[in-house]
Amino acid sequence: MSTEKKTEAAEPVRLRPRRPCPICGKPSAQKYHPFCSARCADVDLHRWLGGHYRIPGSPDTDAVANDDEPES
Ligand SMILES: [Zn+2]
Incomplete structure (x- = not known):
């Protein structure tokens, strides 16, 4: 009694479109x-964050702020 069902194991590789x-x-x-x-x-x-979140004149304030103060 060989009831081997052909399982569809071989799924076609889905090439996810990038x-x-x-x-x-x-x-x-x-x-x-x-x-x-x-x-x-x-x-x-x-x-x-806000659709037109633009601050003219401040390109990168994060670069200036330095929260990492070394404890002496
Ligand atoms: Zn892009």
């Missing part, structure tokens, strides 16, 4: 999925 970066349209990078770079990920983040 979704382009929603910001600039470039192929997304695995590291920054679904964006192509941290830059675009940041852009998207700001979009979520």
